[in-house]
Amino acid sequence: MVTLLLRVGVLAVQGDVREHINSLTSLSVAVQKVRNPEELKTVNALVIPGGESTTISMLAKRVGLMDPLRKFVKDGFAVYGSCAGMIMLADEILDGRSDQETIGGLDITVRRNAFGRQVDSFETDLTVKDFDKSFRAIFIRAPWVERVGESVEVLAAVTTENGSQHPVMVRQGSVLATAFHPELTNDNRVHEYFVQMAKSVSAAN
Numbered sequence: 422m423v424t425l426l427l428r429v430g431v432l433a434v435q436g437d438v439r440e441h442i443n444s445l446t447s448l449s450v451a452v453q454k455v456r457n458p459e460e461l462k463t464v465n466a467l468v469i470p471g472g473e474s475t476t477i478s479m480l481a482k483r484v485g486l487m488d489p490l491r492k493f494v495k496d497g498f499a500v501y502g503s504c505a506g507m508i509m510l511a512d513e514i515l516d517g518r519s520d521q522e523t524i525g526g527l528d529i530t531v532r533r534n535a536f537g538r539q540v541d542s543f544e545t546d547l548t549v550k551d552f553d554k555s556f557r558a559i560f561i562r563a564p565w566v567e568r569v570g571e572s573v574e575v576l577a578a579v580t581t582e583n584g585s586q587h588p589v590m591v592r593q594g595s596v597l598a599t600a601f602h603p604e605l606t607n608d609n610r611v612h613e614y615f616v617q618m619a620k621s622v623s624a625a626n
Contacts, residue, residue, distance in 0.1 A: 427620055430455035430464030432490075434480040436472020436505060440604035444612045458489045466499040466619035469506030469524075471561070471602050474533070477505055478522045487522060494526035499595045499619035507531060507591075507598035508564050515567060526596045528570025535565040535587070535600075547601075549577045549590060552610055558589070558601035565589055565600055595622045 431441045433454035445452045445468070455461050467490075469477070481487050494500050494510070502510045509523050513530040536543070542562065546555040556577070565587035569575060577590035577599075589600035590611075597618060603611035 426451060427466060427616070427623055428453055428464045429466045429468060429616070429619065430461060431468045431470060432477070432481070432486075432506075434484065434486070435476050436470035437503070437602065437604050438470050440602075441468050441470050441503075441612075444604050444609050445616070447609055448613055448616055450616055455486075457484050458486060461486065461489050461493060465623055466615075467493060467501070468615070469500065469502035469509050470604065471504035471506060474505040474508040474523075475521050477509060482522060487524065490524045491526075494524055494596060497595050497622065499597075499615065499622040500526065501597040501599075501615040503599050503602055503604060504561065504563055507566075507600055508533060510596055510598050511564075512570075513568075527591065527593050527598055528573055529566050529588075529591060529593075529598075530568035531564040531600075532567050533564050534562050536560055536563050545579065547577045547579070547589070549610075550574075551576075551614075556603070556608060556610060557606060558599075558603070559605045560589075560601050563589070563600045566591060592618075595619075 428451045430453045510527045511531040512525045515532040547558045549556050573593045575588040578586045578588045
């Protein structure tokens with residue numbers, strides 16, 4: 422059996438590109454910036470960074486990446502999106518711009534800027550499924566998940582002031598998403614989770 426080398430792409434049109442690359446590099450993973458369809462063909466897993474989701478979608482469309490990205494997800498490659506990346510992977514967005522496009526692939530409904538604007542950014546300790554201790558998560562103008570489909574697994578959630586719970590880390594098959602920014606911390610467990618997930622997906626394919 423041939424073992425394929427895992428090569429993780431980071432969508433590099435806008436957002437926390439360098440931070441994700443640093444997190445992945447620290448795990449001794451081969452990393453490639455993805456700025457066009459040709460570079461997407463060189464990777465077998467992908468990270469969509471935090472940033473501004475409407476800007477990311479606009480720039481990705483400009484360089485002809487939106488349809489190749491949709492195909493990448495549909496073909497079953499491992500994909501992880503943080504914050505804006507979660508919005509990009511959601512099948513439905515609340516409070517989005519009417520002209521905003523998404524990649525899709527996650528059967529979830531997200532609400533943009535659900536926790537408020539930048540002044541309301543915060544950190545909190547999250548209980549994450551399969552993590553042996555809590556994860557200190559950074560939320561910046563973050564979305565939350567309003568609805569999850571039957572095949573979506575909730576890995577972490579937050580409780581709001583009114584007592585309602587909203588998922589902030591979800592997985593559906595080969596697609597992972599977080600509302601928070603693990604790339605801005607020194608804790609690489611989310612990236613490590615994704616890398617292990619991507620290796621399993623690559624082996625299965």
